[in-house]
Amino acid sequence: MARTGRRRGESGTREAILDAARACxxxxxxxxxxxxxxxxxxxxxxxxVHHYFGTKGELFAAAMELPLDPGAAVPALLEPGIDGLGERLVRFFLGVWDEPAARQRVQAVLRSALTEEAAAALLRDFVTTQVLGRVAAALGTPDGELRASLVGSQLVGLGLLRYLVRVEPLASADEDTVVAAVAPTIQRYLTGDMHQPG
Amino acid sequence: MARTGRRRGESGTREAILDAARACxxxxxxxxxxxxxxxxxxxxxxxxVHHYFGTKGELFAAAMELPLDPGAAVPALLEPGIDGLGERLVRFFLGVWDEPAARQRVQAVLRSALTEEAAAALLRDFVTTQVLGRVAAALGTPDGELRASLVGSQLVGLGLLRYLVRVEPLASADEDTVVAAVAPTIQRYLTGDMHQPG
Structure with a gap:
């Protein structure tokens, strides 16, 4: 916070921007x-604001203390194309959650979303426009948004059970085992036949 | 709570048992x-206790105000065999979450698990022994527990995104669309090849 009667220094200005961002x-x-x-x-x-924090997505990530801006990470994952995207998404996702600090922040964001409707709405809006919308646009099919939200459902559930509730043996399984199991699920949601009966 | 100096009535006794169960x-x-x-x-x-509440699983469900005892529901779902189990699990799961009261309770349980380690440990213990362990036993393969926990990861993520964070279009998709998308995932986790590369 700025001290009364003095000009804010750089760190005071950054904090004021982050406070304003959280409130807005x-x-x-x-x-x-x-x-x-x-x-x-x-x-x-x-x-x-742009000078200190970059894009709106990066400012959001900084305000929410997210370990990275998912909206910036997604284009890099999409760039090589849809082939193999399932595996790239799973490996990237596991890499982020493997960091204890990242895990703690995601846990706090999820807890807020389960506690206050406003926090749920904010998370929904950010994830939909910045993450799932970009995946859907890359797929370019009429059902791209549904496909992207199914991808999200598997990745979020994986994070929740493996890293937060820590259900075994999923919590201790090595990365390659998890990738072999989950990447085909993600790839099918992205590009597979979704109308076959179960 | 029992009033001092008076015998507890049936409802007082039931409440005392539920309080004791929650504490234990x-x-x-x-x-x-x-x-x-x-x-x-x-x-x-x-x-x-058995007369009022049945099994330990049913007492747990009553103490946690769960909409049903998952440990009792799972055997009925497993009974017809592994064929088609993916679809049966998804339809059953969607049916439970479609009830607003059930949704609220699951949300409260998840929120607690994300807030206190003791609550996470209790949820992990219950889900592992009563739900996933039964599925794993029905599969009867060495990797049955991993398979069951992967099933859990997809179902929990689906519930979280569709019903709690309510990400569209997954939140509004009709049941058959969700079943067509997710049941093959669950069936593959149960019985499919899990070692193919992504």
Whole structure:
């Protein structure tokens, strides 16, 4: 927080922007909050927000203390194409969750989403537009959004059981075992036949 | 609670048993807590606990206000055999989550598990011994426990995204669409080749 009667230093300005971002995102969601409105709430120029934090997605990740901006990570994963995307997504996802600090933050975000509807709405909005929407666009099929949300359901459930509730033997299985089991699921959700009966 | 100096009525006795069950399960977990120890803590005969609540699993479900005892539901789902089990599990699971009261309770249990390690340990113990262990035993293969925990990961993630965070279009998709998408995943985790590369 800025001390009264003194100019804020860089770290004070950064904190003021992060506070404003948390308040604006919580109140209006991710999509309808602009960097301009966050800058106004923090009393700084929008260019300074971009200078310190980059894109709106990166600012959101910093405000929520996420280990990375998923909206920035997804394009890099999509770039080599849809072939093998299932395995790339699973390996990337396991790599992020393997970091204890990342796990703690994701746990806090999930807990909030299960506690307050506003937090659930914010998570839903961010994940839909920044992560699943990008995967759906890369698929380019009419059912791309459904496919992307099914991918999300398997990855979130895997993270929850392996890293947070820690159900065995899934919690201790080595990465290659998990990839061999789960990557074909993800690849089928992305590109497989989804209308065959169970 | 019993009023001092008066005999507890039936509802007072039931409440005393539920209170004792919650305390014992929270302190010692599901597996190592006996109905006898809960009865002792409530100051009643074990036969009365069985009379009011049935099995330990049913008492746990009542104490946690679960919509049903998953440990009792699983054998009925397994009974017709492994063929088609994927679809039966998904349809049963969707049916439970479709009830708003059930959803609220599962949300509360998950929130607790993400908040306190003791609650996570209790959930892990119950789900492993009562649900996943039964599925693994029915499969009868050395990797049955891993397969069962993968089934759990997909079902939990589906419930979380469809019913709690409510990510679209998964949240609004009709049951048959979800079954066509997810049942083959579950069936492959149960009986498919798990060593093929992604």
């Amino acid at each position: 995102f919580a109140e209006r969601g991710f999509s309808t909050t602009s960097v301009r409105s966050i800058a106004a709430a923090a009393g700084v120029d929008p260019a300074l | 399960f929270a302190e010692r977990g599901f597996s190592t807590t006996s109905v006898r120890s809960i009865a002792a803590a409530a100051g009643v005969d074990p036969a009365l």
